[in-house]
Amino acid sequence: MANTPSIQHPNELTAGDFTEADEPLRLFATWFDEAKRSEPSDASAMTLATVDDDGLPNARMVLLKGFDERGFVFYTNIDSAKGRELERHPKAALVFHWKSLNRQVRLRGTVEPVDPGEADAYFATRARLAQIGAWASKQSAPLESRMAFEKALALTMAKYAVGTVPRPPNWSGYRVVPLVIEFWHDRPYRLHDRIEFRRAAANEPWSKTRLYP
Numbered sequence: 001m002a003n004t005p006s007i008q009h010p011n012e013l014t015a016g017d018f019t020e021a022d023e024p025l026r027l028f029a030t031w032f033d034e035a036k037r038s039e040p041s042d043a044s045a046m047t048l049a050t051v052d053d054d055g056l057p058n059a060r061m062v063l064l065k066g067f068d069e070r071g072f073v074f075y076t077n078i079d080s081a082k083g084r085e086l087e088r089h090p091k092a093a094l095v096f097h098w099k100s101l102n103r104q105v106r107l108r109g110t111v112e113p114v115d116p117g118e119a120d121a122y123f124a125t126r127a128r129l130a131q132i133g134a135w136a137s138k139q140s141a142p143l144e145s146r147m148a149f150e151k152a153l154a155l156t157m158a159k160y161a162v163g164t165v166p167r168p169p170n171w172s173g174y175r176v177v178p179l180v181i182e183f184w185h186d187r188p189y190r191l192h193d194r195i196e197f198r199r200a201a202a203n204e205p206w207s208k209t210r211l212y213p
């Protein structure tokens with residue numbers, strides 16, 4: 001029939017059918033590499049969702065700074081809203097949306113702080129002004145004026161005029177240890193492909209389920 005719509009996606013997968021994958025980390029690594037090549041902006045940007053004491057969800061963007069079999073790492077001020085929420089409820093969800101690939105990855109799991117040495121090593125790689133900013137910003141606390149922040153920055157710059165800037169004690173990383181990872185790929189007419197990997201604990205094997213779109 002001439003006008004039968006094709007369900008073949010124009011943006012076909014390069015590495016075969018992703019729903020055949022049996023290990024989520026390798027699949028994430030493949031998709032992330034492709035996103036780094038195709039996203040016009042930062043492919044490592046992800047939504048981090050936490051909950052507060054009332055069970056009210058809170059979500060914001062953060063940057064993925066590393067991932068391996070232990071989990072997915074981001075850095076922040078631990079006195080921020082997200083830091084306080086994670087202190088009391090160490091569970092989170094992450095969402096990546098790579099528009100250039102029509103793909104989404106969702107993760108849910110427990111959260112643990114990274115080792116101080118790991119945070120020190122990452123902090124040392126940051127631009128000096130970003131290091132200064134980490135000291136000067138009381139992230140998520142009320143700020144009376146931009147001028148007050150500029151003043152705090154200037155004072156911090158004077159304090160660390162020479163030598164290396166140490167990592168502030170309230171600035172560190174968290175590792176999201178996924179128990180659920182879902183891969184979603186857009187298909188025409190909303191006939192999307194979804195596969196979900198689940199495990200009962202970090203040391204348990206993954207099981208895979210295909211989901212209705």
Ligand SMILES: Cc1cc2nc3c(=O)[nH]c(=O)nc-3n(C[C@H](O)[C@H](O)[C@H](O)COP(=O)(O)O)c2cc1C
Nearest residue numbers: 045060061062063074075076077080081082083140
């Ligand atoms: C693309 C993008 C990336 C961001 N990355 C980070 C990050 O890695 N760490 C961070 O603390 N805030 C980051 N932010 C700012 C957060 O979204 C948020 O405004 C801030 O962390 C305060 O959140 P909270 O009050 O919920 O703790 C980023 C914002 C955007 C838009």
